[in-house]
Amino acid sequence: MLVASFFTGYAQAADKEVNVYSYRQPFLVEPLFDKFTEQTGIKVNVLFAKKGLAERLASEGEYSPADVILTVDISRLTNLVDKGLVQPIDIAEVDENIPAKYRDKENQWVGLTLRARGVYSSRDRVGRLPADFDYFDLADPQWKGRICTRSGKHPYNVSLVAAMIAEHGEAATKTWLEGLKANLARKPQGNDRAQVKAISEGLCDLSLGNSYYLGKMLNDESQKAWADAVYLNFPGQQAQGTHVNVSGVALAKYAPNKANAEQLIAFLTGDVAQHMYSEVNYEHPIKVGVQPSELVQSWGEFKIDSLPLPQIAAHYGDAIRLLDEVQFDL
Structure with a gap:
């Protein structure tokens, strides 16, 4: 899993790659990305950070290599929208998988898990x-x-x-x-x-x-x-x-590998990734019909x-x- 080697210079599109900026920890998302690569052949390059991704995207502008942004909490997701750093996610599969109340009203971010x-x-x-x-x-x-x-x-x-x-x-x-x-x-x-x-x-x-x-x-x-x-x-x-919040995903405004990014976003809302989130990080899946891990289920069902x-x-x-x-x- 590359960490930052591609995050310099002009953003070049690659047939079999997708570039991710992530606030989510490596131990959580790397297994998801490995599974995605196994299924699609698309390599996932990741820049992990604890802060400053919005500022980085803004400074990179149209030359940003970022395709996908992973983060937690709707405040961080809406901040990306407010700063004009993302574009709508127009993927029918995502709309089917994720209820509207866990998506931006203009689909500029999509929730992945419930917290x-x-x-x-x-x-x-x-x-x-x-x-x-x-x-x-x-x-x-x-x-x-x-x-x-x-x-x-x-x-x-x-x-x-x-x-x-x-x-x-x-x-x-x-x-x-x-x-x-x-x-x-x-x-x-x-x-x-x-x-x-x-x-x-x-x-x-x-x-x-x-x-x-x-x-x-x-x-x-x-x-x-x-x-x-x-x-x-x-x-x-x-x-x-x-009260619940979300971890979520957004599509970068200037995504050079947009088609690959859309495949990754669709994968993250699907059954395999939704269940993996629950197994690895003990979050609740958003997609209806996907069961949480046994440990998460042991805490009981609750009204959201x-x-x-x-x-x-x-x-x-x-x-x-x-x-x-x-x-x-x-």
Whole structure:
């Protein structure tokens, strides 16, 4: 798998190649690309990065070699759209595989997997949360000093706040944020796994976290004890449903290997890749009819918030403003 050798000079089209810019980690996507190459004979060249892909695409302009962009969270996907760095994905197979609520309204990005924003609870001190537990309950005074979370400004939390605004309006969401902040056991910090670690150490009893992290921790000997100390709960089951975000894909605006890129995007929305995502990264497939891995299934079925993701993305600016107003991270 090439990492960066082709990412210099003028973007030349190649009959049997496709160039990918990826925020997704190598261990996750390389098996998918190997399978795609095996099936099609098309070589996948990948540039892996932790940040700066949008800026790189913008600076490269029409000379960019990028064909496909892989990333996570609708905020990053819509940022690519807002900066004019992508083009519509006009592939009938993709439209059939991915429901419209997980695609941009003009098909300028397409969701590939679902990532539920769950609530982890201490097995010993809390147990499983009630069936009617909702995100609003995180602001209940009974949890004062008992909740941990990463920064409110992290995209995963901004997305949740944006969904709350879309569902309940700004006033109710601001009140909720103020109550949630008052219940924090410590200043927001670390990542989702660090919050589960804090629960295992008795620093807090609840935490916000994406569902797939449970799978990652269970399969990491150094973190398995953290996972064994918590239950994963899906809020909103008797209300709007659990908030989900996506990992997604976009077609670069100046893709020099557009036909090959379209084949890759179609493959990523198909049965084989959808199941592989679940097996490797413990995410939920988006394509209807594709079963999650056995581990993911063991966490139980849950009602998903039906709000279309583009509608949530429209409130990202409002979410960040509210987080600033309540000084959530301070």
